[in-house]
Amino acid sequence: MTELLDSTSSSESSTMTESSAPAISAGDGPLKMTTRNVDVFYGDKQAINDVSIDVTMDNVTAFIGPSGCGKSTFLRCLNRMNDTIPIAKVTGDITLEGEDIYAPKMDVVQLRARVGMVFQKPNPFPKSIYDNIAYGPRIHGLASTKEDLDNIVETSLQRAGLWGEVQDRLQDSGTALSGGQQQRLCIARAIAVDPEVILMDEPCSALDPIATAKIEELIHELRGKYAIVIVTHNMQQAARVSQRTAFFHLGTLVEYGVTSDIFTNPTEEKTRDYITGRYG
């Protein structure tokens, strides 16, 4: 916790250098997740090198960077989805509300209920729309009666902006929806277990521009209710939806700060080169 306090009090600049604590300005809301000196190894290969980032409640945090820079890998550390890869090894400290999520007493099932995730390709289960949303509440025992469950399904779909489109066909298969609708269904599914953080791994990369715009609008609406972290390779999208941006390159965090600063006045040359399209 001392480290955490240090980081909030001492930093004035909105950028950081590697391995020091990231900056949090006033008005960002409470700190939700912190990461310190995180390394990720796939076997012998180091995929993430010494990354420290803070995720706050009221901001949308975007991870940008060229393909293979480790931004998705890092995102998957935040809900321990890297556990599913046998050769992956994560070191460093990652906390959620001050609790170490890699501590032995941390229950990964509980963690993932608190830190939800939306994937690159929409992945609704081959079940009805209703059952897709009800899946999480059912496995976590969130609803005791049918009415409770109905309410959760309706609220989640409303929050994801999908209720109006599907309320008459909740028993249709989730896979029968369009790509954009499927992705919003997946967001609704994540919302249904009432998470604190939502991780989005390139949520629009498989969608057309109109569906993308809808998802971005939705991210705006969800901001403040959930801490949101989004990985994107679309820099305009990062500029549109996020307040904080982290630029990754070859597994290291090059720069992390206020989105507008990163895009208009980056401190690091690498960031400037990437943003101006010189590589990536």
Add this chain to the structure above:
Amino acid sequence: MTGSILFLLIIVLGGISWFFGRVKASRFSITHTKRGAVHSLPNYHGWYVALWAVGPALLFLVVWNFASPALITDAALASPAAEQLPQDAFAKGSILAEARSIASGQQVRAFNPLSQSMVEPYKTAISYYQTLGAIAAILLAFAGGVYSWLRLKPELRARTKIERITMMALLLASLIATITTVGIFASLIFESARFFSMVSPIDFLFGTEWNPKAVAGPRGETGFGAIPLFWGTVFIGAIIAMIVAIPLGLMSAIYLTQYAAPRFRAWMKPILEVLAGVPTVVYGYFAALTVAPALRDFAVSIGISGASSESALAAGVVMGIMIIPFVSSMADDSIAAVPSAMRDGSLAMGATKSETIKKVLIPAALPGVVGGVLLAVSRAIGETMIVVMAAGLAANMTANPFSSVTTVTTQIVQLLTGDQEFDSPKTLAAFALGLVLFIVTLLLNLIALRVVKKYREAYE
């Protein structure tokens, strides 16, 4: 000249033609330097000439092989020795056949002295026609080679022609398998039709009394009711075997795909697949000598009446074990085909591994698993060796797994073993049973393949 030497000679001629065709064609590129003026590469010209040399000659030999025996017989009959032959067609035929086999070296001595006198004319005729055929074939090979060699021109579309011939050869290969299936089906139908002209199909398909040995009487006599056989087949192959194979196969597939460490899987999967390679006769004596007596003793000790040492259970359980790798590998494939995004989605919701398997993976893989099970059933009901050795012969209609039942395949073996007359309904019944089995397994396979295909489309 024997057939194999002739064949070799024609192939050699083909090789020579290939060489000369190539040589001629490779000159084209010297005289025709403009791009595209020579249509095909020299190699194609070589093959073009070679095929012209070999193809017609071999085709001629095939036709000649069928046509020459009649010509030889005619020539032999025209000889002076033939005048002493009896007028009776049957006696004449047998003498001629004997003479022929002596002449061609298949038989050493004749029973009938008349045959001996016919040997010489036969020998002359055979050598005459063989030489004639060989000369004609070689001439044809020469003619084909020379004709096509003369036709070689820079603009000859040799490549297109060779491509077409290649395609036709491949088509022929694929047709052979299909035509064989059709042929088998046709022969089954033909023999079954003869059976059904003696026994009514209704009696056969819906009769409940199977006792074919009793049949020697007039048309319409019972004893060919196949229901007990169908029941026994279903009981052993589709019920008992599947009760063993489905849970074990499915669970082993789940373990191997979801839980096993890669190194364990790398060992375990081949071992499981070796089970599929064990000859069924080995399973058969395992069932008959080990499992069946143990099960009978067990049944007797807990007081089940009618326990037989040829129990349905023994055959069914062993057959189930035989089918496990089959079910397991089909289930393995369909679980592996479920996109990992689906599994990750569920895990990211905070579902445990077993919840993910139960609620997402299995339902998503179900069509593929069902398809695999249907294929397994179709294999189990067609399986012969295990049931012949371990299941009984008594056509009982019973649901007691410790008693003896019989199956379609067991009865087919039973009906066709030993000396049989091929016009008695008892023998022909085997074909009718085979037809039913063929149709049922065909339908099962069709449905299963369709289900699996539909499932594959959903995820690709």
